[in-house]
Amino acid sequence: MTIVNIDQLHLYYGTFHALKNINMNINEKSITAFIGPSGCGKSTLLRTLNRMNDMIKGVRIEGSVNIKGENIYAQDVNVELLRKEIGMVFQQPNPFPKSIYENVAYGSKIHGITNRKQLDEIVETSLKNAALWDEVKDDLKKSAYGLSGGQQQRLCIARALAVNPEILLMDEPTSALDPISTLKIEELIQDLKQRYTIVIVTHNMQQAARVSDETAFFLNGEVIEMDDTATLFSNPNDQKTEDYISGRFG
Amino acid sequence: MNGSTSVSNTSINNNEKTDKQQLKHMMKRKRKNKFFHAVFFISTLFGIAALLLLLGQILIQGLGWLNxxxxxxxxxxxxxxxxxxxxxxxxxxxxxxxxxxxxxxxxxxxxxxxxxxxxxxxxxxxxxxxxxxxxxxxxxxxxxxxxxxxxxxxxxxxxxxxxxxxxxxxxxxxxxxxxxxxxxxxxxxxxxxxxxxxxxxxxxxxxxxxxxxxxxxxxxxxxxxxxxxxxxxxxxxxxxxxxxxxxxxxxxxxxxxxxxxxxxxxxxxxxxxxxxxxxxxxxxxxxxxxxxxxxxxxxxxxxx
CATH class of the missing domain: 1.10.3720.10 (MetI-like)
Known part of the structure; x- marks a missing residue:
């Protein structure tokens, strides 16, 4: 089942043509990886999916991004509601300078949930889903800044899950983490696939090969090739893909 | 150390010479460091001394009248x-x-x-x-x-x-x-x-x-x-x-x-x-x- 359909998408930063004619389908409850060298447009495309690019001055978009059949760049789209449906995890763990509890409860409070019991439940479930509950259950009132980098990133995942999104966007979520924390997050991503559609940008080709079902290879703002991950890594169609995955550039 | 890569006798003598020069240079650098340390410290003292003087004068002048x-x-x-x-x-x-x-x-x-x-x-x-x-x-x-x-x-x-x-x-x-x-x-x-x-x-x-x-x-x-x-x-x-x-x-x-x-x-x-x-x-x-x-x-x- 396709959940995201990107149709003839062009994106410009001022005069710079950052994304060129992107056409792509992303499947529901699967993991899609975006790979490619720095500046190829993979993070830019990720941020068009929850319209975080709106905040950058001078961005212009042509074409459409349809999520569950609706163009999210249509006039009457409620961006706040869209971002509730599409969670995001950033490259650097960015917890708020608040307690662990308040971090996870933040999104729910924003969207109007005030019942303490309900919030408690959401916090517990989200932390369990982010595989962090056992490590922090006695310290919910403590500052999130006391956690390690890997724990902070899982807290950010819990925070994103707490508003019950359908799609989870991850922008190089492990690039600031050590190998053990990275492994934990990769395992977590595998678990989350049962319930969420995940799109992950990664610099690390091994990571894409390990975690994803489908992989798209980007170069200079174009999608060169998108295929089943196993096929793309073992038997790529395009010479440029092969050069990249065999480490000849990038 | 300069010249330590060559092995001939003459260069060893040179080494001693450069060592002495380096020592001299080192002393100079240390003196310079001490000098500026003192300059900065005195600058700080200047401000504090002025403040203390002011406070002292005012306290002497006014404290007796404060009731x-x-x-x-x-x-x-x-x-x-x-x-x-x-x-x-x-x-x-x-x-x-x-x-x-x-x-x-x-x-x-x-x-x-x-x-x-x-x-x-x-x-x-x-x-x-x-x-x-x-x-x-x-x-x-x-x-x-x-x-x-x-x-x-x-x-x-x-x-x-x-x-x-x-x-x-x-x-x-x-x-x-x-x-x-x-x-x-x-x-x-x-x-x-x-x-x-x-x-x-x-x-x-x-x-x-x-x-x-x-x-x-x-x-x-x-x-x-x-x-x-x-x-x-x-x-x-x-x-x-x-x-x-x-x-x-x-x-x-x-x-x-x-x-x-x-x-x-x-x-x-x-x-x-x-x-x-x-x-x-x-x-x-x-x-x-x-x-x-x-x-x-x-x-x-x-x-x-």
Whole structure:
């Protein structure tokens, strides 16, 4: 089942043509990886999916991004509601300078949930889903800044899950983490696939090969090739893909 | 070590030579280091010595005159009957009006400029002007207050006119300080909030303000303590030097502590200089208390 359909998408930063004619389908409850060298447009495309690019001055978009059949760049789209449906995890763990509890409860409070019991439940479930509950259950009132980098990133995942999104966007979520924390997050991503559609940008080709079902290879703002991950890594169609995955550039 | 890569005898001799030279050079560097260490230390001492001298002189001059009567008496022709009551109450009234006004307008302006305003030429002009206003001499604000509040709005030389003038004087400083505090909140935290579906106002209330509150508060209190010490604008708008009753409303005539102190110290009688000293002690104490409050609040609200 396709959940995201990107149709003839062009994106410009001022005069710079950052994304060129992107056409792509992303499947529901699967993991899609975006790979490619720095500046190829993979993070830019990720941020068009929850319209975080709106905040950058001078961005212009042509074409459409349809999520569950609706163009999210249509006039009457409620961006706040869209971002509730599409969670995001950033490259650097960015917890708020608040307690662990308040971090996870933040999104729910924003969207109007005030019942303490309900919030408690959401916090517990989200932390369990982010595989962090056992490590922090006695310290919910403590500052999130006391956690390690890997724990902070899982807290950010819990925070994103707490508003019950359908799609989870991850922008190089492990690039600031050590190998053990990275492994934990990769395992977590595998678990989350049962319930969420995940799109992950990664610099690390091994990571894409390990975690994803489908992989798209980007170069200079174009999608060169998108295929089943196993096929793309073992038997790529395009010479440029092969050069990249065999480490000849990038 | 230089030349240590070659192995011949001559080069070993050279090595010893260069070692000596290096040692000499090293001593020179150490002397230089000590010299500048001393220069910086003396510079620091200079400031502290000046401060101690000032404090000492004032304490010697004024401490003997500081008693309950001094707080409870009005200005008088006789030094022994002079007190600071009217001036102190006048200053408190003025700050009581100026503080909430500047805080609300200042923080709102800073939030607008940092969070809402797009980067257009208009907002750049506003920004540049605010920064420039922060450096305008206070007497210019006094003249502005005289024209605008005292004359055009017919407020007369009243507490309200004084407080509004002080508000104009302090606003640019509070705006700039608040902007800096707001700018120090990492963009990544705003993004985290927006990515969860928060709008701008929710992000400001729940993320930006809690993180920047300590900085905003510190900046505000410090700039208000500048307002307490200002004399020139109040003289210009016509605050009186001799008044023997407390203000009974916003439109009362008033005096403030720095004016009172200035008046005493310009009297010919030697005793009045002691009274001025006592007044300065009270003023300094108020300023110190406000700075202490700023430090306390900063520590309390500092992000954990």
């Amino acid at each position: 309950w009567d001094f707080f409870n008496n009005y200005s008088s022709r006789k030094p022994e009957n002079s007190g600071i009551k009217a001036a102190m109450v006048g200053t408190l009234w003025m700050i009581g009006i100026t503080a909430p006004l500047t805080f609300i307008i200042g923080v709102a302006t800073a939030l607008f400029l940092e969070e809402y305003a797009k980067d257009t030429w208009i907002s750049r002009v506003i920004q540049t002007n605010i920064s420039n206003l922060a450096g305008v001499p206070s007497i210019v604000y006094g003249l502005l207050g005289l024209t605008l509040f005292v004359r055009m709005l017919h407020l007369g030389p009243s507490i309200l006119a004084g407080a509004l003038t002080m508000t104009l004087l302090v606003l640019p400083i509070i705006i700039v300080a608040s902007q800096e505090a707001i700018r120090a909140v990492p963009v990544s935290q705003r993004h985290a909030s927006y990515a969860l579906g928060a709008n701008r106002w929710q992000t400001i209330v729940k993320v930006v303000l809690p993180s920047s509150f300590a900085g905003i508060l510190t900046g505000s209190i410090l700039s208000l303590s500048r307002a307490i010490g200002e004399t020139a604008p109040l003289i210009v708008i016509g605050a009186v030097a001799f008044i023997a009753r407390l203000p009974d409303g916003l439109l009362s005539k008033f005096t403030a502590m720095p004016i009172q102190i200035y008046t005493w110290s310009s009297q010919p009688q030697e005793e009045f200089h002691h009274v001025a000293g006592a007044g300065i002690i009270v003023l300094l104490f108020m300023l110190l208390a406000m700075n202490a409050l700023a430090i306390f609040l900063r520590n309390k609200y500092q992000r954990k």
